[in-house]
Amino acid sequence: MTTERFDVVVVGAGLSGLLAAHRLSAAGHRTLLLDKGRGVGGRLATRRIGDGVFDHGAQFFTSADAAFAAEVTRWREAGVVEQWFDTRLEPDGAVVVDGHPRWRGATGMTAIAKHLAAGLEIRTASRVAAIEVLAGDSDAGWNLVLDDGSAIEASAVLLTAPVPQTLELLEAGGVPLTADDRQELLAITYHPCIAVLALLDGPSGLPDPGALRPASEPLDWVADNQRKGISPVPALTVHAGPQTSRQLWDAPDDEVIATLLGAVPGLSAAPVEGGVQVQRWRYARPETAHQGFAKELFGLPPAVLAGDAFAGARVPGAAASGWAAADLLLTRLSAVQA
Ligand SMILES: Cc1cc2nc3c(=O)[nH]c(=O)nc-3n(C[C@H](O)[C@H](O)[C@H](O)COP(=O)(O)OP(=O)(O)OC[C@H]3O[C@@H](n4cnc5c(N)ncnc54)[C@H](O)[C@@H]3O)c2cc1C
Structure with missing residues (x-):
């Protein structure tokens, strides 16, 4: 052969x-x-649980660099990305308008990778x-x-x-x-990151723009994928901070879920039974x-x-x-x- x-x-x-x-x-x-992977995208990752759609890796991105901004414009014209918000989310809950677009995949972050995959010779799995x-x-x-x-x-x-x-x-x-x-x-x-994805039984109650960046561990980021515009039903992504991710790395999923969902401030809905998953990113972000x-x-x-x-x-x-x-x-x- x-x-x-x-x-x-x-x-x-x-x-x-x-x-x-x-x-x-x-x-x-x-x-x-x-x-x-089964599909393309790596850490541009979108997953379904029931009717819920979750971005569980990268959440949004900016486009300050000129070459990248030109690429994002092509994606926007192709209907692959949309603006999510244009503010800075401060750890104290303040939202500061700075006019820089924060982009998301139109149907989730993997939409970008699927768009880029067209015309390339790719073998997944x-x-x-x-x-x-x-x-x-x-x-x-x-x-x-x-x-x-x-x-x-x-x-x-x-x-x-x-x-x-x-x-x-x-x-x-x-x-x-x-x-x-x-x-x-x-x-x-790299820093690790544990993500908990929870299908909710009602609106999350997160403030605008449907996301918050908590001031300190255990959480790094919380987002409502319905408010983000990619999920038809309330669907929460919770990211643990690096220190918590290391501490909980080998803990059972039940403990991870209880710790992280219990730490979300002002959550006004409960997870749907069978609608919660844990994703462990060993190499989430370079340190x-x-x-x-x-x-x-x-x-x-x-x-x-x-x-x-x-x-x-x-x-x-x-x-x-x-x-x-x-x-x-x-x-x-x-x-x-x-
Ligand atoms: C939880 C989390 C939150 C984040 N939030 C943000 C954010 O809000 N904004 C932002 O800008 N960035 C964010 N990031 C970072 C962003 O996702 C990454 O910087 C970016 O996607 C990295 O792309 P990459 O091509 O370098 O790597 P990757 O996307 O990791 O691609 C590497 C690929 O290599 C493949 N691979 C690995 N080993 C093998 C092998 N042996 N054989 C074949 N294939 C292999 C993997 O499957 C993967 O698809 C986040 C990342 C994580 C994990």
Whole structure:
């Protein structure tokens, strides 16, 4: 059986991977995206419970950067995003008008990823288990081993999983990182976040705009997805703060649910029986920033790491990093081909 080969394999069909893949494909490189998830989007994540629709990863995003603002305009024109609010939610409950739009997916955050997925070659439910350097000359490329035992070759790889997970894949494949690269990447760490999603038996009672940012732990964020405009019925997303998420990480779901829902100020409805779920994000948000927009691995076939750890711990940063990583790879690939 012959092994498939692509110019570039992008690991991860979150925002950074999807935007990078568009740029690489537009430049004429045959590009494949692999994602272990059932769908695309990564931390742009929307889930249904009954009739309720919940964003359980990223909640909204801003668009201050010019290149990202232009991209958001295209999404808005395609009906993929809408403005949620244009105020700053202060931890003391104050709402300060600053005129900067806070965007949401029109039907939830995954709408953005689904929109970007059109026209790309993507395989979901495809978990990469190891990344190996192919034997041969220095430009022989890469072999990606999937957890079903199959393999795919690539001239270059663009790696967007949270950095500790990318390091595990490189280690599993015995990739010899330089000491500097290893040290730089090991320094990148993430905060966890536990999310509780609760279908409610009535209106949540949250203040405008249907969300609040509590002043301190245990909660980091509470949002009413009906007021947000993505759920036809009251549907609450509650995010624990980093410290609480670490403390409750191994606790039973019942304890997590009781602690977090019990801490929501002014909640005027109760969860529907069977309508509550817990999602644990081990790598929710980077806590240490990397200096560059993307990270090329030295002394190896073309390989670049990207994602929100490289250009800011949020949606706009993930976008900027995806583009920067694609540009780095394009430079490297054109040098290889010259
Ligand atoms: C709870 C929470 C709340 C947040 N709130 C906000 C917010 O309000 N505003 C904001 O701007 N940002 C927010 N963020 C951050 C935002 O979601 C991220 O910055 C952004 O989505 C990261 O995109 P990415 O492409 O870098 O990574 P990801 O979206 O994580 O994409 C990486 C992809 O790699 C895939 N993957 C991993 N390992 C493998 C493997 N072995 N094989 C194949 N695929 C693999 C994953 O399935 C995933 O799809 C939040 C995040 C969380 C978790």
